[in-house]
Amino acid sequence: MKAIIGITMGDGAGVGPEIIMKALGDSTLYESCNPFVIGDAKILQRAAGVVNSELKIRTIASVTEAQYEYGTVDCLDLNLLPADLPFGQVSPEAGHAAFMYLKTAIELANEGLIDGICTAPLNKEALHKGGHIYPGHTEILADLTGTQDFAMMLSAPKLKVIHVTTHVGIIDAVRMIEPERVYKVIQMAHQTLRKAGYAEPRIAVCGINPHAGENGLFGYGEEEQKVIPGVERAQKEGINVQGPLPADTLFFRTTRGDFDIVVAMYHDQGHGPVKVLGLEAGVNITVGLPIIRTSVDHGTAFDIAGKGIADDQSIKEALRQAVELAPKR
Known part of the structure; x- marks a missing residue:
């Protein structure tokens, strides 16, 4: 039916x-x-x-x-x-x-x-x-x-993006990013793509700062404190996830086929690349x-x-x- x-x-x-x-x-x-x-x-x-x-x-x-x-x-x-x-x-x-x-x-x-x-x-x-x-x-x-646990996912040809934070200002977004939230979004991305037929989804996680902090050169250790623990927890559970990776090249790599989905840290980091592909091509899916x-x-x-x-x-x-x-x- x-x-x-x-x-x-x-x-x-x-x-x-x-x-x-x-x-x-x-x-x-x-x-x-x-x-x-x-x-x-x-x-x-x-x-x-x-x-x-x-x-x-x-x-x-x-x-x-x-x-x-x-x-x-x-x-x-x-x-x-x-x-x-x-x-x-x-x-x-x-x-x-x-x-x-x-x-x-x-x-x-x-x-x-x-x-x-x-x-x-x-x-x-x-x-x-x-x-x-x-x-x-x-x-x-x-x-x-x-x-309680939900996330916004954008889907366009060759690019899927799921967000850790969405409709908040950039200062609030950085404050709200925590290892537990990063882990849960990775987990939701994995489960959603598994249901959609991906045998082993390849997940990539963006950094917060330019060059994903470049080992502390940029920012104040946000990647080490807020992102990496969540990624490592997911990896220990067998989820195929990498990161944090520099956002300036990650979206290109994903459209090339290196990954199945990107975990973006904040609204414009994820929305911008999808909308460059065309407003008519993107679909918003609420996950969780x-x-x-x-x-x-x-x-x-x-x-x-x-x-x-x-x-x-x-x-x-x-x-x-x-x-x-x-x-x-």
Whole structure:
């Protein structure tokens, strides 16, 4: 039986509704999964007009009503937004709605009614103004599922990156990096790739400082104190991991095929190389959750919202990876 994937609409003022309508115009997606949208039907209908889609919107009150027919988009309509929601503007209503779409999806996944969640982008400022003080999707998912150990993984052609820290400032990130966290992220990377079919994942760990500290030449011994003990613990358990290694060459070596995944220490260290490969190519996967969640690796793109030009390749790839990772019915 095909996996049932709930697609959350994200921030209705951004490009999320547009890329969803574009993506669901690809009939091949329906060959591998049963997708439906958790959002606002009226906003999806508006997006259909923006992208010149001929798809119809079917409003449903529960997942059991979904028919998953190509040509018609099933929408679990929460009816939270006005039809004239301005494009490209921060809106507390849209921030709250984006939170409620995700909360609903998590509840459905916990009940076993859906097999995975694919999220369109939300806007963090709108989320906060809507009364939900979280750094982003990942932290909401962790909180609402009671998950303590989780990590953000980015997947792009030839490069997978998992993060020790994510949405915090660089000074806070260095403070938060500890051997136990490094070890757990290495362990999550190993387990995730094993489930995905890698017999013995090859894991590489970035240093914090330039040249991975170069034996104390740069920094104040962060690699020795914060990174190396976690790496050595994982190695003792038989995990194939190396590091800390200089980040300036490590990502190139990984795209060349030397490693299967990179453990990045902080947000921009990991995100930058993935996004150089192309915003449309990256997929965001939350690792460590009891449910499958994938996402586009780009934001709400308020500057182009309503213009119909947003690229749907990332959300299509996110849907494909949700299907690949989802438990089989």
